[in-house]
Amino acid sequence: xxxxxxxxxxxxxxxxxxxxxxxxxxxxxxxxxxxxxxxxxxxxxxxxxxxxxxxxxxxxxxxxxxxxxxxxxxxxxxxxxxxxxxxxxxxxxxxxxxxxxxxxxxxxxxxxxxxxxxxxxxxxxxxxxxxxxxxxxxxxxxxxxxxxxxxxxxxxxxxxxxxxxxxxxxxxxxxxxxxxxxxxxxxxxxxxxxxxxxxxxxxxxxxxxxxxxx
Amino acid sequence: xxxxxxxxxxxxxxxxxxxxxxxxxxxxxxxxxxxxxxxxxxxxxxxxxxxxxxxxxxxxxxxxxxxxxxxxxxxxxxxxxxxxxxxxxxxxxxxxxxxxxxxxxxxxxxxxxxxxxxxxxxxxxxxxxxxxxxxxxxxxxx
Numbered sequence: 001x002x003x004x005x006x007x008x009x010x011x012x013x014x015x016x017x018x019x020x021x022x023x024x025x026x027x028x029x030x031x032x033x034x035x036x037x038x039x040x041x042x043x044x045x046x047x048x049x050x051x052x053x054x055x056x057x058x059x060x061x062x063x064x065x066x067x068x069x070x071x072x073x074x075x076x077x078x079x080x081x082x083x084x085x086x087x088x089x090x091x092x093x094x095x096x097x098x099x100x101x102x103x104x105x106x107x108x109x110x111x112x113x114x115x116x117x118x119x120x121x122x123x124x125x126x127x128x129x130x131x132x133x134x135x136x137x138x139x140x141x142x143x144x145x146x147x148x149x150x151x152x153x154x155x156x157x158x159x160x161x162x163x164x165x166x167x168x169x170x171x172x173x174x175x176x177x178x179x180x181x182x183x184x185x186x187x188x189x190x191x192x193x194x195x196x197x198x199x200x201x202x203x204x205x206x207x208x209x210x211x212x213x214x
Numbered sequence: 215x216x217x218x219x220x221x222x223x224x225x226x227x228x229x230x231x232x233x234x235x236x237x238x239x240x241x242x243x244x245x246x247x248x249x250x251x252x253x254x255x256x257x258x259x260x261x262x263x264x265x266x267x268x269x270x271x272x273x274x275x276x277x278x279x280x281x282x283x284x285x286x287x288x289x290x291x292x293x294x295x296x297x298x299x300x301x302x303x304x305x306x307x308x309x310x311x312x313x314x315x316x317x318x319x320x321x322x323x324x325x326x327x328x329x330x331x332x333x334x335x336x337x338x339x340x341x342x343x344x345x346x347x348x349x350x351x352x353x354x355x356x
Contacts, residue, residue: 084247084250085251085252086252087252087253087254087283087316087318087319088254088283088285088294088312088313088316088318089285089287089292089313091244091246091254091353092244092312092313092353092355092356094353095244095353095354095355096355096356098355099354099355100355130249133247133248133249134247134249134250135247137246137247137248138247138353162291166293166294170279173252173279173320175294177291177292177293177294178291178292179290179291179292180287180290180291180292181290196287196290197287197290197292197313198287198313198356199355199356200355200356201355
């Protein structure tokens with residue numbers, strides 16, 4: 001019985017070198033291309049893939065104009081749910097959003113139109129008039145939104161926004177527990193990302209910038 | 215002579231409460247939008263004494279009602295829990311800051327203006343009162 005010949009012939013040395021170089025080049029190119037690509041792993045916010053669709057709702061802005069699904073289209077929207085009798089979380093978050101707005105507008109490659117919307121979870125006390133004194137204070141372009149409780153509920157229900165009135169001895173000063181996340185809607189009016197508390201303006205601005213690249 | 219000694223001892227007993235053992239550091243109020251009826255107050259309380267200090271409340275001629283609260287964000291939801299006391303451990307400090315412990319200032323007697331210094335008193339459970347002024351500053355992102 002004859003010896004079985006080796007199944008693999010020995011490759012000539014130059015060919016081995018060329019192949020190794022080609023492999024190395026291929027790997028390097030792969031890493032280079034991959035490192036420039038942004039994925040959801042680079043983003044601290046919770047990104048919804050696919051973005052979540054909303055159904056209609058009818059609310060009103062602090063200027064008395066309608067605020068509905070169409071109002072969320074055509075630009076990116078940062079939306080926060082709160083109330084004006086909130087001493088700590090709401091003013092702090094609105095101040096943060098004012099800072100986010102500044103940082104986004106500072107970066108030239110962020111060519112996308114944005115808006116910031118504050119939706120009240122306390123429509124009993126937060127009338128359009130109340131909101132018109134409160135919201136623009138943080139940034140004149142910010143939009144305050146309110147409506148009747150059922151209509152507010154229609155929006156919060158879809159988004160999983162929780163809010164609960166906490167009555168106290170002085171009924172005028174009741175508190176409202178509420179979801180503290182900042183929601184980001186894309187220009188199609190779909191929910192794209194959620195920024196959890198505590199909020200850091202520079203992180204939100206960076207996340208937004210990265211989201212535009214995905 | 216005895217009366218004098220007794221009076222002296224009583225007065226000495228009062229002075230042994232070193233009021234400098236509680237220091238209020240950097241008290242401030244973020245300016246709020248016009249027409250705001252509720253404000254937040256933030257500050258640090260430093261306790262240099264060997265005993266814990268218990269603060270039972272705050273008062274001010276500028277606010278009809280002041281409560282102490284803690285903001286808690288749990289499962290994404292923000293809630294405020296009223297605190298009946300603030301405990302400052304011995305040789306330690308307690309910080310009231312945005313999204314944490316804070317004063318809830320209600321029933322302002324007049325509008326609160328940026329740059330104003332508003333007088334406050336912190337009340338300890340041993341009867342001591344610490345007076346300080348909080349400055350109204352532009353609200354900033356933390």
